[in-house]
Amino acid sequence: EPEVTQTPSHQVTQMGQEVILRCVPISNHLYFYWYRQILGQKVEFLVSFYNNEISEKSEIFDDQFSVERPDGSNFTLKIRSTKLEDSAMYFCASSRGFNGELFFGEGSRLTVL
Amino acid sequence: RKEVEQDPGPFNVPEGATVAFNCTYSNSASQSFFWYRQDCRKEPKLLMSVYSSGNEDGRFTAQLNRASQYISLLIRDSKLSDSATYLCAVKAPGAGSYQLTFGKGTKLSVIP
Numbered sequence: 001e002p003e004v005t006q007t008p009s010h011q012v013t014q015m016g017q018e019v020i021l022r023c024v025p026i027s028n029h030l031y032f033y034w035y036r037q038i039l040g041q042k043v044e045f046l047v048s049f050y051n052n053e054i055s056e057k058s059e060i061f062d063d064q065f066s067v068e069r070p071d072g073s074n075f076t077l078k079i080r081s082t083k084l085e086d087s088a089m090y091f092c093a094s095s096r097g098f099n100g101e102l103f104f105g106e107g108s109r110l111t112v113l
Numbered sequence: 114r115k116e117v118e119q120d121p122g123p124f125n126v127p128e129g130a131t132v133a134f135n136c137t138y139s140n141s142a143s144q145s146f147f148w149y150r151q152d153c154r155k156e157p158k159l160l161m162s163v164y165s166s167g168n169e170d171g172r173f174t175a176q177l178n179r180a181s182q183y184i185s186l187l188i189r190d191s192k193l194s195d196s197a198t199y200l201c202a203v204k205a206p207g208a209g210s211y212q213l214t215f216g217k218g219t220k221l222s223v224i225p
Contacts, residue, residue: 031211042218043157043200048211056211091156098211100145100204104156 002026004105006092012111013082021077021108023092032075033093033102034067036060043091049075050098082112116140117203119216127224130191134219136201137183145204146184148175150197151218157200160186191223 005024013019025032034046047057047067054067066078075094079086089109093102119136126132138146146163161168163175163184174187188195198218205212 043215045212058212100147100202100213101159101162106156
């Protein structure tokens with residue numbers, strides 16, 4: 001069964017450092033997303049990406065965040081200067097259309113010290 | 114009022130029991146609703162979409178009540194493997210909106 005894959009599974013970084021989280025969405029999917037979940041909190045939308053551009057972003061997704069699809073398979077989330085409050089599990093997801101039926105990757109746990 | 118609210122539980126039920134969860138949403142214009150399942154420290158996985166007429170998938174039944182702005186999930190004949198957190202998700206209205214708003218989840222523990 002096709003799946004969304006994410007790397008790294010866990011990253012520890014110092015405050016102020018740049019982090020790139022990588023995702024390979026399911027190959028025939030057209031919509032890509034990043035969500036995050038702070039420990040013990042709900043899953044929160046960050047950004048959606050379609051047709052090589054951001055289609056929607058949340059208030060969380062400020063100038064410190066960016067996304068890119070550098071080639072036909074990878075989808076990355078960059079945090080330019082990490083803050084302590086960026087510590088969370090970051091989930092990549094993809095969907096064939098936009099009907100709300102998302103397939104999530106296993107997540108990348110980011111710990112900012 | 115929070116956008117999507119769920120009773121956090123935990124619901125502790127014996128194997129074989131029937132259990133139901135509700136989820137309320139604040140935006141009456143919302144059109145699409147979903148139940149996801151999340152195991153501890155794992156990713157959310159789609160359990161089922163919720164259709165206006167209600168839908169059933171094996172032991173799971175989802176229903177939508179637009180008038181009262183809630184959706185429900187009923188699990189019959191609970192199995193140990195049903196132990197998880199159940200997340201309600203609502204798609205924001207509008208053709209240009211792609212985000213799902215999740216509730217905080219309801220934790221279910223099925224006990225032998």
